[in-house]
Each structure stands twice: as C-alpha cells, then as structure tokens.
Amino acid sequence: MKKILLVCSAGMSTSLMVAKMKEAAEASGESVRIMASAEADLEENLEGVNLVLLGPQVRYLEAKLRSRVPAEVPVRVIDSVDYGTMNGAKVLAGAMAEIKGREG
Structure with missing residues (x-):
C-alpha cells in the first residue's frame, strides 16, 4: 500500500483535501x-511515506521540509x-x- 502525507501549518486545511483524495481513491x-500532518509533526508521520505533498499556502517551507x-x-x-x-x-x-514514475 502506498502512503501519501499532506502537510500544512497546522494539518487542518489539508484535512478536507485528504477526504477528497480518499473518496477518489475508493472510486478508482x-x-x-x-x-x-502539521509541519511541526512531520517527522512523526514519515514512516513508510512514498510522497509528501505540501499545501500551496506553505510552499515557502518547501526547502526546509x-x-x-x-x-x-x-x-x-x-x-x-x-x-x-x-x-x-x-x-x-x-x-x-x-x-509509480519513481518506481520505474
């Protein structure tokens, strides 16, 4: 199973996107x-992650993350x-x- 982690400042604004993505995953x-995840809790949620997606409102954190x-x-x-x-x-x-592109 693949694992995708969405990150924003507090982890709240990405929750709706997570729900929409889960609906799409079930449908497909x-x-x-x-x-x-909140940016502050990133390390606690990285185990087994295949991709980290940042909310556009925290794009300024990309290099740091x-x-x-x-x-x-x-x-x-x-x-x-x-x-x-x-x-x-x-x-x-x-x-x-x-x-899938990274897996070859």
Missing part, C-alpha cells in the same frame, strides 16, 4: 493511505487551483503518477 480502486524528509521521498507542492477547488481526484492522480 487505488490502494493508498492518505494522511494530513525537503531537508527533514528522507532523500528518496519526493516533496511536491499541490497546485493552488487544484487545492482551491478541492480537486482530490486530480491531486491523487498526480500523486500516484509521481509514485
């Missing part, structure tokens, strides 16, 4: 665990339009493509 049959995430785990910023419209299906599709 993807086997994936999707979680939200990259240094706290294992090198083999990609860190990406969610597109602000997809985030603003809560397009969980599109965010999930991009995330799964990223994970």
Whole structure:
C-alpha cells in the first residue's frame, strides 16, 4: 500500500483535501493511505511515506521540509487551483503518477 502525507501549518486545511483524495481513491480502486500532518509533526508521520505533498499556502517551507524528509521521498507542492477547488481526484492522480514514475 502506498502512503501519501499532506502537510500544512497546522494539518487542518489539508484535512478536507485528504477526504477528497480518499473518496477518489475508493472510486478508482487505488490502494493508498492518505494522511494530513502539521509541519511541526512531520517527522512523526514519515514512516513508510512514498510522497509528501505540501499545501500551496506553505510552499515557502518547501526547502526546509525537503531537508527533514528522507532523500528518496519526493516533496511536491499541490497546485493552488487544484487545492482551491478541492480537486482530490486530480491531486491523487498526480500523486500516484509521481509514485509509480519513481518506481520505474
């Protein structure tokens, strides 16, 4: 099972996106665990993570967070339009493509 971690300042604003992504995963049959985390709790939630997605409102933390995430785990910023419209299906599709692309 793949694991995707969404990160924002407090872990609250990404909770709705997590719910939308979970709905999309169920509809498409993807086997994936999707979680939200506050930036301060990042290290506690990294075990087994395949991809870290940042809410666009914390894109300024990208370099700082990259240094706290294992090198083999990609860190990406969610597109602000997809985030603003809560397009969980599109965010999930991009995330799964990223994970599968890295696996070869």
